[in-house]
Amino acid sequence: MSETTPAVEITHLVKDFKTSFRRQLLRAVDDVSIRIMPGEVYGLIGPNGSGKSTTMKALLGLVSPTSGNCAIFGKDSAKVDSRQDVGFLPENPYFYKHLSGAETIRFYGKLCGLRGKFLEDRVSELLELVDLNSARDRRIGGYSKGMLQRIGLAQALVQEPRLVILDEPTAGVDPVGSRQIRDLIFKLRERGITVFLCSHLLEQVQEVCDQVGIIFRGKMVKEGRLEDLIAIEDQTEIVLQDADPELVKSITAQVDASATTQLVRVGKPRTTLERLFLRETQKDKR
């Protein structure tokens, strides 16, 4: 398959659901088109009920489009074959509580045709990747929310997919767990795996995504490269380390002297509350 073939190509997707009341139609997704190239991390953001999950389900063949097409690496997503290359982590996954972490990954691996030593090696490798080796033989029923998300990510990666679809991957997870999942997404990007995630945690999307789409009431209202979308074109930012106050004063004076430039703000950059939380809670571990 050529690298110019999009990992995901959703074309004019429309999805209507029948409501039970008077069998009226509810349009969940309205003419949405998305194109994700191999190796990109794409974030679909929008409020609850805006059509994010329905778009993902249509891509996975879990719902049938009313009109439009979905393709994964050029294969029609309605066909089972297209799922050879996809790993999926649904929102708030539960998995089979009677299985241990290792058994869960093994089960999903077997569904993908893996077996024998290769499968066992893969199980160990993935448990290492998601930092669950110590809980490999513990029943899933006793896992915390963050551990469930990570084992979910491990099962999604079991057959070494080229595309990973994550539906609200950090929903309900504490900041430490959320950071671990984010780090895993970075690792996926380093490996060249395409990631398609949806979330309403905007800061998280901003941190990991190359491309962003904003969906609202079923319609794609904005889409493009993250840097392009969030850049304020008529402003320039200079951040100085250990700057002498005199130097700052001189720069400020130069700006003031300019007829066309206005000084918007001078101050100290702030860390985020999340980074502060992580730094304080990780102190003891260090």
Place this chain on the structure above:
Amino acid sequence: MKGYQSSHLYRISVIARHTFTQLVRMKVFYFLAVFAVIALASNFFDLPQHETPESLGINVLRSIKSWSIGTMTLFSVVLSVVATALLLPKDVEDRTLYTVLAKPVPRFDYLAGKLGGVLLLIFSSLVLMDILMTAVLHVRSGIVMNQQMELATAQGWPQDAINAMLNDTVAQGVTWSLQGAVIAIFIRSAIIASIALLVSTFSTSTLFTTIVSFLIYFIGNFQADALDAFLKTSETLQKVVTGLVSLILPNFQLFNVIDAVIEGQIMPLMVLVKLVLLGLFYAGFYTLASWFIFSDKEF
């Protein structure tokens, strides 16, 4: 994906083994302890009667068979409906179905695997129960025959009469027909499980699936009467209803042959073959119908 290949059969067996494990870990096998108690307790259900050599202990042997087969029937019917009705909605509710269907798993493989897992559990349970019943019945029929011989000899029966009596007693003990009856129980539960699978593909709750499946099983016991009415009636509506019932539902009355085996009658091989074919046809028919509905279902 690095070109891993997986056949339909392999995937179905993976899902079936997983379903089997799931049910086993739900402590379903505790029922076997109950069965063991029933099989052993049935040894003591000997009704007081006028003891002649030919009737000595026969009631106990029938009691062991009757209680054991009855318990097997109850277990297999209840499990085939409840377990099948539970598995599908649970997967949807827990969203585990998403993760399974998001893998390269055709929906037919998923359904067949789930059904296969339930049937594997019922089959394993029946085998274990059958072994226990056979062991108890074998030991007890040996004791009964010794007692009969002693009493008949004491009463001065001729050897030919004693041999004939013992042959009759053997027919009440462990026979191939009894094994055939256990196979018939399995076939009936396979049909019922596939009915429950079909209902669960369009029902919205486990309770609805359970009730409707039991109802269909109940109606199936009157299929022969419906067919008879269909052939005799000339009224259109009645003809349509009875025709549909006799066409869609299997005739569960055919399984009454199990009761005859408990009474010591022989189950002809052709009857067993007919039941196997009936089971294959209906289990296949209902599974295909389930797939037809499930393949278009949205989650």
